[in-house]
Amino acid sequence: MTYQVIIxxxxxVTKLVETITLKDSLEQIAYQANIRLAVSASSGLPSISPGMPVRISGVPFGEKSKVPLVHPAVIWEVESANSGTKRLSLTVYDRMIYLEKSEDEFLLPKDQTATQRLKTYAKEWKIPCATLPDTKTKLGKAVYRAQTIFSMMFADLKETAKSGGDMYHPRMTPGGLQLYKVGSNTKVHELDRLIDLTQMRTLEGAVTKVKVMAASESGSGKEAPSKVLAIEQDGVAELGTLQKLVEDDQVKTAAAAKKLAKSRLAGIQETFTVTAPDINTIRAGDAVLLKGLKLIVMSVSRDLSGAGTMTLELATAEMVRRRVYLE
Known part of the structure; x- marks a missing residue:
């Protein structure tokens, strides 16, 4: 086992580990690990319970020294089975899980950035922050009622991307909460030792016509059609009409509506699923190269048994923006 697990x-407990799997996705906030331990009476292991801290370390691809890969993390669930040999199955998350499972409400003024708001959430939940990038885009006023902290953070990041800013994804690191710019990794790995490659092309999710509607006016007491601010279309002749209606109260001008409509147009959806020898530093949001094409990792699952394998779901940056940040 080239990985180390400390509880x-x-x-x-490294010598007790039978399997470790890891899961990471742009649509989840916490890095997840599933660990199965084979426990004997002579192992000397104390009672393991949810809430205990845990650290998974390994040697990064191409290096020689172990570093924490999932840390700081917490045991979330423990399942015990005994059929001759006692086995413990542990579900582990990095500590971002507390932002995914906890609810609060915030009233936030306009002209703040997603970075400023992230600091507000982290301070409230006593989560240390690493050095955070400036997302720059000024956001509108937000009234967040009874929802998870992650949903608020994600709404801020989506609004940043919708307004033309960069795409960001939060990550927990040993140095604190980080805001990672999607595709900004300096080391872009080329996937050339493939075990399996599947390419999917589909019209599911395609949009060939977009109408941007004015935000509904409440309290008027009148039933009337919504005002259309902009209509854009592309690919209708080839693919048929796949229309999407968009209502965004941040859109105030015809030019902004036209820009928004164009950003929602999407042709044939293409994704790649790759299984390859594990490169344990690749995370959701990283850029990789596949046959010379630069793609973004939307999700990664890895099995650390033996030499280790990883399965990546990949798409272009444009598709990631549409699927994850513009919906």
Whole structure:
């Protein structure tokens, strides 16, 4: 086992590990690990319970020294089975899970950036921040009622992307909460030792015509058609009419509506699913090269048994923006 698992900052259970799998996605906030331990009476392992800290370390691809890969993390669920040999199945998340499972409400003024708001959430939940990039885009006033902290963070990041800013994804690191710019990794790995490659092309999710509607006016007491601010279309003759209606109260001008409509147009949807030898530093949001094409990792799942394998779901940056940040 080239990976090390430490529980409660003192119990090295590496020798008890049978399997480790990891899951990461742009649509989830916490890095997830599933660990199965084979426990004997002589192992000396104390009672393992949810809430205990855990750290998974490994040697990054191309390097020689172990570093924390999932840390700081917490045991979320423990399942015990005994059919001759006692086995513990642990579900582990990095500590971003607390932002995904906790609800609050915030009233936030306009002209703040997603970076400023992230600092507000983190301070409220006593989560240390790493050095955060400036997302720059000024956001509208937000009234967040009884929802998870992650949903608020994601709404801020989506509004940033919708307004023409860069795409960002939050990550937990040993140095604190980080805001990662999608595709900004300096080391872009080329996937050339493939075990399996599947290419999917579909009209599911395609949009060939977009109408941007004015935000509904409440309290008027009148039933009337919504005002159309802009209509854009592309690919109708080839693919047929696949129309989407968009209503965004941040859109105030015809020019902004036209820009928004064009951004929602999408032709044939193309994704790649790749299984390859594991490169354990690749995370959701990273850029990789596949046959010379630069793609973004939308999700990654890895099995660390033996030499280790990873399965990546890949798409172009434009498709990631449409599927993850513009919906």
């Amino acid at each position: 409660d900052d003192q119990y090295d």
